Amino acid sequence: xxxxxxxxxxxxxxxxxxxxxxxxxxxxxxxxxxxxxxxxxxxxxxxxxxxxxxxxxxxxxxxxxxxxxxxxxxxxxxxxxxxxxxxxxxxxxxxxxxxxxxxxxxxxxxxxxxxxxxxxxxxxxxxxxxxxxxxxxxxxxxxxxxxxxxxxxxxxxxxxxxxxxxxxxxxxxxxxxxxxxxxxxxxxxxxxxxxxxxxxxxxxxxxxxxxxxxxxxxxxxxxxxxxxxxxxxxx
Numbered sequence: 078x079x080x081x082x083x084x085x086x087x088x089x090x091x092x093x094x095x096x097x098x099x100x101x102x103x104x105x106x107x108x109x110x111x112x113x114x115x116x117x118x119x120x121x122x123x124x125x126x127x128x129x130x131x132x133x134x135x136x137x138x139x140x141x142x143x144x145x146x147x148x149x150x151x152x153x154x155x156x157x158x159x160x161x162x163x164x165x166x167x168x169x170x171x172x173x174x175x176x177x178x179x180x181x182x183x184x185x186x187x188x189x190x191x192x193x194x195x196x197x198x199x200x201x202x203x204x205x206x207x208x209x210x211x212x213x214x215x216x217x218x219x220x221x222x223x224x225x226x227x228x229x230x231x232x233x234x235x236x237x238x239x240x241x242x243x244x245x246x247x248x249x250x251x252x253x254x255x256x257x258x259x260x261x262x263x264x265x266x267x268x269x270x271x272x273x274x275x276x277x278x279x280x281x282x283x284x285x286x287x288x289x290x291x292x293x294x295x296x297x298x299x300x301x302x303x304x305x306x307x308x309x310x311x312x
Contacts, residue, residue, distance in 0.1 A: 078105070078108040078109070078162045079162065079191065080156075080159075080160045080161060080162055080190075080191070081157075081162055081163075081190065081191035081192065081193045082154065082157065082162075082163050082164075082181070082185045082191070082192045082193065083105055083109065083162060083163070083164045083165070083193045083195060084165050084171065084172040084173060084178065084182070084192070084193065084194040084195060085105070085106060085164045085165060085166050085172065085195055085197075086098065086102070086167070086170060086171045086172065086195060086196070086197020086198060086199075087123050087166060087167060087168075087169060087170065088169070088198065088279070089169050089170055089198050089200055089277075089279050089280060089305070090169075090277060090279065090280035090282075090305075091280065091281075092279050092280050092281075094126060094127060096279070097197065097198045098196070098197055098198075099196055101195070101196075102127075102196070102197070103127055103128060105162075105164075105193075106124065106127050106128065106131075106164065107127075107128050107131065108162065109162045109163065109164040110136055110137060110156075110161065111137045111139070111156040111161060111162070111163045111164070112124075112136060112137070112138050112163070112164045112165070112166055113138075113139045113141050113150075113153045113163065113164070113165045113166070113178065113181055114138055114139070114140060114141065114166045115140075115141060115142050115166070115167055115176070115177065116140070116142065116168055117138045117140055120166045121133050121138075123166060124136070124166075137156075139152075139153040141153065141165075141177050141178065141180070141181065142177060143177065145177070147180060150180055150181055150184065151184050153181060154181065154185055154188070154190065157185070157190050165178045165181060165182070169200075169305070170197070170198055170199050170200055170201075171194070171197055171198070171199045172194075173194075174199055174201060175201065175217065175219060175249075198278070198279050200278045200305070200307055201217050201307065203278050204247060204273065204275035204278065204285070204309050205245060205247070205309065207273070207275055207278075207285040208245070208273035208275065208285075208287050208309045209271075209273070209311075210245040210271070210273065210287075210309060210310075210311030210312065211243050211244065211245045211312065212245070214242065214243065214244045214245065215244060215245035215246070215247060215311075216238070216244060216245070216246055216247065217247045217248070218231075218235065218246060218248040219248065219249065220248065220250065220251075221248050221250070228261055228265075229261065229264075229265045232261070232262060232265045232266060235248070236266050236267065236270055236310060239270065239311055239312060240270075240312070243311075243312055245310070245311040246309070246311070247307055247308070248307075248308055249306070249307055249308070250306070250308070252301070252302070252303040252304060252305050252306065255276070255301040255303075255304070255306050256298075256300075256301065258308065259274070259293075259298055259308075262290070262308065262310075263290055263293055263294055266290045266310065267290065268289060268290050268291035268294075269289055269291065270289065270290050270310055271288070271289050271290075271310065271311050271312065272287070272288065272289070272290055272293060272308065272309070272310050273285065273286065273287040273308070273309040273310075273311070274286055274299060274301075274306060274309075275307045275308075276299065276301050276305065276306035276307075277304045277305070277306075278307075280304075284299055284301070284304075286299070287309075
């Protein structure tokens with residue numbers, strides 16, 4: 078295999094790998110012995126699900142998450158110097174998208190290594206696809222402030238971007254706070270502003286629905302529980 082940094086997407090939940098990942102990814106994965114991962118345990122599980130014959134004990138894992146000292150992550154790319162491929166595996170979806178893997182990719186690019194992103198599901202892109210909002214201009218804003226007054230201020234600022242620039246705005250919340258987030262959104266935004274709630278994308282519990290704020294207030298709200306969701310506002 079070519080010595081390169083391969084960005085390996087994973088499923089967004091317990092979806093069957095064959096439903097969302099192409100066979101080509103499998104062929105790449107089985108040729109890699111060095112992996113940069115957000116969580117070693119879940120990465121091992123994903124690899125065995127991809128190919129049962131993989132010998133986990135033959136693999137080397139470098140853990141990269143919010144606890145990792147950024148001074149040392151450049152060392153994770155040492156196998157590339159020896160002509161060996163390296164893979165990055167995220168916890169869900171695509172590496173380097175709202176993910177610490179971006180730091181490693183930046184180092185690889187600065188050192189002139191080849192970077193190969195593989196095809197896979199991105200909840201950010203798929204939520205825009207399913208929303209009916211402007212897909213020419215959109216922004217992912219990550220987490221909004223936890224404090225309610227600051228959160229409301231942030232929501233109104235995003236709403237202004239939607240109205241003034243027709244730029245679709247996306248953000249997320251810790252799953253167990255989904256219900257509170259919906260409540261805050263509906264209380265803060267203009268009744269005519271549209272909100273898409275996209276949860277459990279590609280999974281059995283998938284829910285994607287767009288309504289105006291006024292319409293959401295009139296109907297039964299989704300009970301998302303701890304299902305990962307993306308909130309999208311647009312025109």
